[in-house]
Amino acid sequence: MIQIENVSLVRGGAKILSDVSLHIPEKGLVAMVGPNGAGKSSLLSLIGRLQPLQSGRISVAGLPVDATPSRELAKILAILRQDPAPASRLKVRELVGFGRFPHSRGRLTAEDRAVVDAALADFALTALADRFVETLSGGQRQRALVAMALAQDTPVLLLDEPLNNLDMPNARDLMRRLRRVVDERGRTVLAVLHDLNHAAAYADRIVAMKDGGVAADGSPRDLLTPDMLESVFGHRMRVAEIDGAPVVLHHL
Template identity: 65%
Template sequence: MIEINGVSLAYDVTNILSDISVTIPKGGVTALIGPNGAGKSSLLALVARLQPLQSGAITMDGLSVASTPGKVLAKKMAILRQDNHLGSRLTVRELVGFGRFPHSRGHLTAEDRKVVDEALMLFDLDDLSGRFLETLSGGQRQRALVAMAYCQDTDYLLLDEPLNNLDMYFARDLMRSLRRIADERGKTIVIVLHDINYAGTFADRILAMRNGRIVADGRPDELITTDMLNTIYGFEIPVTTIDGRPVALPFR
């Protein structure tokens, strides 16, 4: 369980996050949605301690994110950031292997290699494993980054817009894989998404942010309504139902 309590964040005098308190239960998929600039990445960065807390508290399974040693935290939580710069001449397999660092400290064991192979397979990277990152397409590189985070084999996986650059086939494939590792391995997935229909299809719960606050929190069928989406995004979005699920149609 991730407990976020009274968390605020400001740069100079601008409030980015305002007194956020929310609990993310262990297991399952929680989607974080909201307009550009709402504070989704900022909140995730605080949870992953990529940024120091200014106020409030965050715990993960009772461990304070602020004071738990990095080595311990790195075995508990992995994060894929929204922006990643990978200029160096690394192969896909090497990059994915970096995910094992908290376990192997740089010397991959046979067990580590097994996890790397499994991640390469899961994210359809086996044919690309020997390729240098700089030779990959945007979507291929994105899948390699997700595979690296997965390879860390943590209970919590925080993913900031992992569908960036993915075509429809791989976006669906990635969401299905995440759903499966949540269901079959008890992983807790927190995922920032802009496509609310992916959130509606694959998440158990949706947290919506706007202007540095959580403005809605509930199951997909509670959140994906014209009224709720208007509150979150500020415009009228028709919603229909397909196979019993709400589907937003933001096209007109």
């Protein structure tokens, strides 16, 4: 589904990514983790064509991201950046409706409205649809932004720190809803996450990045070990197993 081959990125003379190759198969939730500055958000922005590809190749569903027309690419993948700022005096339904722009060019059809309604329902926003976005709590606003990306109705969803600024209950609720979208709709979700336990609990696969490259790649059980975490984050961490899943407890 997502094929990354020998991708490097230099910005301001600094090497951000170095010869990254990665394959993300169709359907599933993949968490990208790693210390700050590891290159996670930069790689996501290259996949979503938020910045130009300098070297290597990236394709999504067989389409090269650097050569595919924007409108065609927008029907294959949706991307939610860190801390996007929706316009003021915008209602939740209108915000989520922006996800239909690649399909309707701003003139919503009955089919578009049905997709928007489904996205609102998926993220428990139906009762808030006519509220202005600025009146929402942080958790509600983040759900609305993810619903907007979901309403784009693409097979691939790229999320850059979707749990940013969320407290634990709201973060857990959002991850559960994303897990349901993957399981019930067969989507491919690639998300940059900082919380290792949310990655362990909800992701099918974890890709750990360090110093602009892929340091480890595997299932949560295989990847979340004290040795592996120390090699990626530089800190020894204690890992326990609870209900058959690994849980990172604290630094040792």
